[in-house]
Amino acid sequence: MSEFAENERRIVVAIDEGDESMYALSWCLKNIVFENSKDTLILLYVKPPAPLFPSFDAPEFVITAEAMAKIEKYSQEVADRVLETATRLCNNIPNVEMKVGQGDPRDVICEMTQKLGADMLVMGSHGYGTIKRAFLGSVSNYCAQNAKCPVLIVKKPK
Amino acid sequence: MSEFAENERRIVVAIDEGDESMYALSWCLKNIVFENSKDTLILLYVKPPAPLFPSFDAPEFVITAEAMAKIEKYSQEVADRVLETATRLCNNIPNVEMKVGQGDPRDVICEMTQKLGADMLVMGSHGYGTIKRAFLGSVSNYCAQNAKCPVLIVKKPK
Numbered sequence: 139m140s141e142f143a144e145n146e147r148r149i150v151v152a153i154d155e156g157d158e159s160m161y162a163l164s165w166c167l168k169n170i171v172f173e174n175s176k177d178t179l180i181l182l183y184v185k186p187p188a189p190l191f192p193s194f195d196a197p198e199f200v201i202t203a204e205a206m207a208k209i210e211k212y213s214q215e216v217a218d219r220v221l222e223t224a225t226r227l228c229n230n231i232p233n234v235e236m237k238v239g240q241g242d243p244r245d246v247i248c249e250m251t252q253k254l255g256a257d258m259l260v261m262g263s264h265g266y267g268t269i270k271r272a273f274l275g276s277v278s279n280y281c282a283q284n285a286k287c288p289v290l291i292v293k294k295p296k
Numbered sequence: 297m298s299e300f301a302e303n304e305r306r307i308v309v310a311i312d313e314g315d316e317s318m319y320a321l322s323w324c325l326k327n328i329v330f331e332n333s334k335d336t337l338i339l340l341y342v343k344p345p346a347p348l349f350p351s352f353d354a355p356e357f358v359i360t361a362e363a364m365a366k367i368e369k370y371s372q373e374v375a376d377r378v379l380e381t382a383t384r385l386c387n388n389i390p391n392v393e394m395k396v397g398q399g400d401p402r403d404v405i406c407e408m409t410q411k412l413g414a415d416m417l418v419m420g421s422h423g424y425g426t427i428k429r430a431f432l433g434s435v436s437n438y439c440a441q442n443a444k445c446p447v448l449i450v451k452k453p454k
Contacts, residue, residue, distance in 0.1 A: 147327065162446075165446060169305065169415070169416070169446075170328070257327070258327070258448075263440065263441065276441070278440065279437050279440065279441070282421065282436065282437065282440055282449045283421065283434070283437070286451070286453075287451075288320075288323060288327075288448060288449065288450040288451065289448070289449050290416075290446060290447070290448040290449075291440045291446065291447050291448075291449070292446040293444070293445075293446065295444075
């Protein structure tokens with residue numbers, strides 16, 4: 139038996155609705171976490187922040203409770219769909235956990251990775267659309283610099 | 297036998313004279329490449345670029361052939377020392393190769409990773425000193441964005 143089988147690592151894979159994160163997960167399942175492993179694979183999905191500051195003074199910016207509930211429902215549906223797809227990919231792994239966070243993915247991923255006691259964080263190289271990335275920088279770059287554990291960034295081949 | 301033992305991956309570890317890159321190598325040996333593996337571990341060291349443009353017209357900038365030879369000799373000694381330390385860490389790994397490049401580490405690491413057909417690149421999170429990093433950005437960020445294969449960035453815990 140290889141030394142490998144003795145390992146019990148906690149590996150967090152940050153997933154979102156993009157193809158790149160599913161590719162990163164698949165790559166991780168082929169190269170890092172194996173069928174017979176004792177590793178725990180933690181799928182982490184971060185929902186966008188809830189709409190902020192519903193204002194009763196400025197009617198043009200009011201977000202009604204009903205609208206907020208709809209946004210929240212849609213956001214939960216997206217989360218469920220992403221986690222379902224990801225879980226299907228992991229059906230040979232004995233120890234899979236799912237976590238859902240909410241907020242700026244850069245902060246949430248770094249904080250939860252630490253709270254979850256991760257030995258490694260795996261993620262796709264993007265995680266925002268092109269425009270948001272131009273303003274905020276890439277989520278993976280931020281996490282590579284700020285997460286407390288080693289970070290594996292997987293790009294989807296073009 | 298786990299699926300792991302079937303793998304024959306080519307894993308490049310970029311090393312330099314810093315503690316962080318040796319930590320990244322050790323972490324990789326505990327978590328990614330195992331004793332009995334068929335993986336090939338490629339240690340890549342990048343020497344700084346040779347002094348450019350020795351000029352015969354501007355005496356204040358002349359770098360004599362003798363000075364260049366000294367710089368080159370020193371740079372080779374550093375490379376040998378780093379590779380020797382790294383090789384000692386890998387004494388349980390059957391397939392270890394060493395490669396030395398020269399130039400800007402950002403470009404050389406990305407180019408050689410591709411030429412060597414790497415399945416993964418492992419590196420410490422730095423690779424320049426503080427001041428150079430402020431101007432050039434971190435080598436690992438650059439490689440995470442530009443290398444063609446997945447990149448694992450390992451930070452040394454403080």
